[in-house]
Amino acid sequence: MPIDRRLLLYINWPLFGLALILFLMGVLNLYSASGTRLEEGMNMAPYYHRQLLWGFMGVFAMVLFMFFDYRHLKTLAWPMFWTTVCFLIAVFLVGKTIYGARRWLDLGFMNFQPSEMAKIAVLLVGARILSKEREPLDFIRLGYVLGVGLILAGLIIKQPDLGSGLSIIMILGGMILFRGVTPRVFKTALVAIPALLPLSWFFLHDYQKQRIMTFLDPTTDPLGAGYHIIQSEIAIGSGGFWGKGFLQGTQSQLRFLPERHTDFAVAVFGEEWGFVGTMILLSLFCIFLYQMLVIARDARGLFGSYLAAGVFFYFFWQILINTGMVLGLMPVVGIPLPFISYGGSATLVNFCLVGLVLNVSMRRFLFKQA
Amino acid sequence: MSDLYSETDQQPPRSGLLLLQALILGLFCLFAIRLWYLQIHKGEEYALKARDNQLRQESIFSPRGLIRDRNGELLAVNEPAYALSIIREDCPDIDRLIHQIAMWTGKDYFALKTLYNKNKKRVKPFEPLIVIPDLTYNQLALIDTNKVRWPGLEIQFRPRRLYRYGTLFAHVLGYVAEANEEEMGKQPELALGDNVGKQGIEYMLEDRMRGIKGRMQYEVDVTGRRLQERIIKHPRAGHEISLSLDLGLQKLAMDWLSEEAGGVAVMDADTGQLWALATAPSYNSNDFSSGLTPEQWAALRDNPLHPMQNRVIQSVYPPGSIFKHVVAGAGLHYGMLDPNETVHCGGAIKLGRSIFRCWRRGGHGKVNLEKALVQSCDVYFYKMGKKLTVDRMSEFAKAVGFGQKTGIRLPHEKSGNIPTREWKRKRFGESWQGGDNLNMAIGQGFTLVTPLQVVRFFGGVLNGGKLLKPLLLKDEKTVVQAEIPLKPYQLGLIKRALIQTVQDDHGTCRRIRTKDVVVGGKTGTAQVVRLTDELKKLKDDQIPYRFRDHAWMAAIAEKDGRRFAIAVLVEHGLHGGSGAGPIVKAVIDYLFYGKVTPKPEERKAKARAARALSYKPKKKKVKTNAN
Numbered sequence: 001m002p003i004d005r006r007l008l009l010y011i012n013w014p015l016f017g018l019a020l021i022l023f024l025m026g027v028l029n030l031y032s033a034s035g036t037r038l039e040e041g042m043n044m045a046p047y048y049h050r051q052l053l054w055g056f057m058g059v060f061a062m063v064l065f066m067f068f069d070y071r072h073l074k075t076l077a078w079p080m081f082w083t084t085v086c087f088l089i090a091v092f093l094v095g096k097t098i099y100g101a102r103r104w105l106d107l108g109f110m111n112f113q114p115s116e117m118a119k120i121a122v123l124l125v126g127a128r129i130l131s132k133e134r135e136p137l138d139f140i141r142l143g144y145v146l147g148v149g150l151i152l153a154g155l156i157i158k159q160p161d162l163g164s165g166l167s168i169i170m171i172l173g174g175m176i177l178f179r180g181v182t183p184r185v186f187k188t189a190l191v192a193i194p195a196l197l198p199l200s201w202f203f204l205h206d207y208q209k210q211r212i213m214t215f216l217d218p219t220t221d222p223l224g225a226g227y228h229i230i231q232s233e234i235a236i237g238s239g240g241f242w243g244k245g246f247l248q249g250t251q252s253q254l255r256f257l258p259e260r261h262t263d264f265a266v267a268v269f270g271e272e273w274g275f276v277g278t279m280i281l282l283s284l285f286c287i288f289l290y291q292m293l294v295i296a297r298d299a300r301g302l303f304g305s306y307l308a309a310g311v312f313f314y315f316f317w318q319i320l321i322n323t324g325m326v327l328g329l330m331p332v333v334g335i336p337l338p339f340i341s342y343g344g345s346a347t348l349v350n351f352c353l354v355g356l357v358l359n360v361s362m363r364r365f366l367f368k369q370a
Numbered sequence: 371m372s373d374l375y376s377e378t379d380q381q382p383p384r385s386g387l388l389l390l391q392a393l394i395l396g397l398f399c400l401f402a403i404r405l406w407y408l409q410i411h412k413g414e415e416y417a418l419k420a421r422d423n424q425l426r427q428e429s430i431f432s433p434r435g436l437i438r439d440r441n442g443e444l445l446a447v448n449e450p451a452y453a454l455s456i457i458r459e460d461c462p463d464i465d466r467l468i469h470q471i472a473m474w475t476g477k478d479y480f481a482l483k484t485l486y487n488k489n490k491k492r493v494k495p496f497e498p499l500i501v502i503p504d505l506t507y508n509q510l511a512l513i514d515t516n517k518v519r520w521p522g523l524e525i526q527f528r529p530r531r532l533y534r535y536g537t538l539f540a541h542v543l544g545y546v547a548e549a550n551e552e553e554m555g556k557q558p559e560l561a562l563g564d565n566v567g568k569q570g571i572e573y574m575l576e577d578r579m580r581g582i583k584g585r586m587q588y589e590v591d592v593t594g595r596r597l598q599e600r601i602i603k604h605p606r607a608g609h610e611i612s613l614s615l616d617l618g619l620q621k622l623a624m625d626w627l628s629e630e631a632g633g634v635a636v637m638d639a640d641t642g643q644l645w646a647l648a649t650a651p652s653y654n655s656n657d658f659s660s661g662l663t664p665e666q667w668a669a670l671r672d673n674p675l676h677p678m679q680n681r682v683i684q685s686v687y688p689p690g691s692i693f694k695h696v697v698a699g700a701g702l703h704y705g706m707l708d709p710n711e712t713v714h715c716g717g718a719i720k721l722g723r724s725i726f727r728c729w730r731r732g733g734h735g736k737v738n739l740e741k742a743l744v745q746s747c748d749v750y751f752y753k754m755g756k757k758l759t760v761d762r763m764s765e766f767a768k769a770v771g772f773g774q775k776t777g778i779r780l781p782h783e784k785s786g787n788i789p790t791r792e793w794k795r796k797r798f799g800e801s802w803q804g805g806d807n808l809n810m811a812i813g814q815g816f817t818l819v820t821p822l823q824v825v826r827f828f829g830g831v832l833n834g835g836k837l838l839k840p841l842l843l844k845d846e847k848t849v850v851q852a853e854i855p856l857k858p859y860q861l862g863l864i865k866r867a868l869i870q871t872v873q874d875d876h877g878t879c880r881r882i883r884t885k886d887v888v889v890g891g892k893t894g895t896a897q898v899v900r901l902t903d904e905l906k907k908l909k910d911d912q913i914p915y916r917f918r919d920h921a922w923m924a925a926i927a928e929k930d931g932r933r934f935a936i937a938v939l940v941e942h943g944l945h946g947g948s949g950a951g952p953i954v955k956a957v958i959d960y961l962f963y964g965k966v967t968p969k970p971e972e973r974k975a976k977a978r979a980a981r982a983l984s985y986k987p988k989k990k991k992v993k994t995n996a997n
Contacts, residue, residue, distance in 0.1 A: 237408040237416025275409040279402060286398045297387050320397060327404045
């Protein structure tokens with residue numbers, strides 16, 4: 001099938017560009033965060049090298065994801081779902097344990113995290129189920145959708161990886177809200193969710209409770225869990241209006257900031273680029289998100305629309321939670337910031353999803369020609 | 371394919387979109403406000419804090435409480451020690467640093483590396499990770515001058531426990547050593563490398579002895595070099611403790627025990643306070659403070675004399691003749707003994723087909739209770755035992771504190787054993803025999819006691835019947851644990867017999883007679899094995915050390931209202947009188963006249979020779995080395 005020239009015409013170039021710009025900013029930031037210091041006898045520099053490598057693969061994957069017709073994914077949704085489930089179970093059987101959690105599959109040349117794949121699977125299956133009819137969801141359909149999501153989320157939370165598990169639920173939840181529910185469902189949820197939240201406290205691990213407690217008062221444990229929050233605020237705050245300049249952040253250079261290359265990458269950014277830089281970064285993310293909403297709105301057909309909405313929520317929650325955490329507005333949970341934080345599988349998936357949304361945007365007028 | 375395009379050409383609802391757009395915008399605004407607050411409103415403040423962030427904190431170690439003897443002499447103190455530690459975050463190349471440390475200290479690189487890897491997960495960011503807990507002065511000097519070139523390397527000051535009389539009090543004080551995983555789990559205030567009490571008083575009173583750690587804040591520059599220090603929480607030293615033990619007496623007792631294996635317990639008969647609790651051989655408490663080397667540990671563990679064993683409370687022995695007073699007490703208590711009634715001792719008694727001999731082959735002739743105790747006539751007590759049977763003897767023995775722990779404030783106390791019919795059935799699957807009664811009556815057989823139980827009982831005989839809890843701390847209140855169930859005149863009979871044993875010219879304890887001091891005593895010989903006839907023919911000196919009998923002596927001494935009970939046990943010391951007696955005598959001289967009688971050299975040499983004889987030399991492995 002020759003590529004229709006109009007396809008290129010309808011690509012949402014701002015989104016395409018933003019993904020690249022954000023990624024490059026991330027690499028730059030990572031370069032600064034890894035500094036030139038050696039740590040544990042190992043140079044941290046490979047972090048940005050590897051990130052660049054993953055980025056190249058990501059961009060390639062993004063382009064791949066743009067150029068087949070996304071509607072094929074509808075038929076792929078269920079096979080993809082079951083494959084993911086198999087992978088997740090495989091993790092339990094032959095998974096690699098890193099930091100006490102079984103999350104990785106050793107593929108020989110790299111470690112692969114099936115929970116990232118699950119995020120794509122939930123998007124596809126969610127979009128497929130939700131696009132079947134137009135009526136707002138009643139309890140039965142809602143239960144069906146949620147059940148599918150809970151299979152994936154449950155397997156991931158068991159690993160244990162609460163962050164990824166919850167993001168699956170949140171992505172699906174966002175899509176459901178986007179699709180709309182009956183007033184009865186809405187009212188019930190309005191009552192039930194706040195009522196169930198305190199219950200979930202009992203399912204949390206002690207360290208997770210501890211994190212929430214220290215979030216409420218970080219000074220209670222200044223060298224333990226509160227340490228991250230305090231150090232992160234200091235790093236960002238000390239950046240001031242203009243920032244200390246690239247590679248000049250003392251907090252990150254002095255290694256006060258833990259996990260500065262992953263979850264707390266923005267703190268390094270805030271310290272070195274100041275208010276101006278961080279506002280620019282946030283604005284870029286804002287436009288990035290807005291573009292996806294536009295695509296969801298203009299998509300031709302419900303499937304594409306929900307797909308784009310799902311991707312929107314995928315990014316939206318991560319940005320919300322990570323930034324909120326780094327700015328001291330939310331408890332510390334291990335959720336990275338798309339494109340800015342270090343992470344191989346995550347970067348790859350981020351690009352793939354952007355590609356998917358671009359795919360939807362490209363084909364919004366296709367029907368008229370078909 | 372048809373499925374792909376079958377979808378209706380409908381558009382998604384737009385109502386939610388507006389809401390989401392507003393949400394993004396709102397969130398953006400919220401983050402912007404927060405950023406403005408952090409970076410502009412409070413920017414200056416955080417910039418200052420960032421500079422302050424070169425501030426770090428560190429624990430200041432608190433010294434453990436001092437330990438003194440009853441006269442205020444210091445027994446355990448704290449001396450300065452220097453630990454070498456690594457602050458990971460400052461260290462550019464851990465591997466090279468560990469190599470360097472290995473070179474400086476002569477320790478094995480891989481051992482250090484393993485230790486580092488094990489501990490690194492358990493140390494908070496910027497907290498020092500201790501690699502060498504105790505630097506020698508040479509190492510300290512060498513490393514201190516080179517420290518500047520190695521960022522991340524730190525020398526920490528911390529108090530180290532020093533026992534001024536390392537071996538004298540080892541079994542009472544115990545020792546301190548690095549806290550293990552389990553202890554750290556139980557007590558969150560413990561950090562890696564902290565010392566805790568592991569044995570003895572140090573273990574039992576750990577909470578009182580350990581102080582509260584302080585905290586220090588200091589500023590560092592970009593390379594991690596320290597600039598300024600400030601104490602933000604002062605450390606609090608642990609509580610001071612005064613033992614009831616007397617340094618001089620303990621020293622004397624240990625000196626007399628030297629080269630022997632055995633124990634000495636001296637108890638104030640009115641308060642229960644112990645003035646000496648000596649056990650030999652001993653070990654040095656100080657060896658543990660900075661960690662035993664594997665060789666040191668192996669030497670302690672493999673020593674056939676078990677120097678870690680506290681023989682006063684953890685070793686159990688047959689009491690021998692000193693048990694006769696307990697049997698006499700039982701006879702009086704149950705009204706089965708008339709103290710004036712005499713028994714004929716012809717040197718042996720027949721029970722069934724067995725013959726039970728008195729220690730004096732010729733017999734004692736006519737003996738009443740007092741004479742039987744003074745001259746330790748076995749036949750008299752064989753008859754007593756036959757009459758009383760195990761039931762009454764064991765009931766009475768338990769009532770006067772045998773077969774149960776004394777509750778002294780030391781870990782791992784043994785309770786000994788007072789046999790009963792059921793006990794024997796359970797233990798051996800045999801029923802109690804008539805002969806067992808006879809054996810029990812002279813303190814042989816299944817009865818096992820600790821020297822501490824003995825001293826408590828004789829203290830009770832001396833003080834009018836109160837069995838006191840043995841105390842180790844000077845400020846502890848006297849605890850009456852039980853009363854000896856005897857009428858005052860009956861107790862008086864036993865006490866008089868004890869004194870006569872010393873005063874009478876036929877008594878077995880003549881050698882502990884002391885001018886102006888009322889002294890009473892009883893010797894005992896505890897059979898280790900039933901000697902074969904062959905061995906019996908040998909002279910004492912020729913019996914192999916490990917077959918020789920244990921020597922007991924229990925004594926009471928009173929002068930000017932000061933009353934003491936003393937128990938001495940010398941393993942394989944052959945005879946109570948000659949083996950344990952001189953020690954008792956030296957103790958009494960010290961207690962009432964302050965006289966320090968050192969152990970005669972020839973006695974030491976004899977003990978050494980006796981033990982040397984009994985050791986089977988280990989076969990040395992012959993190295994098959996070609997060169």
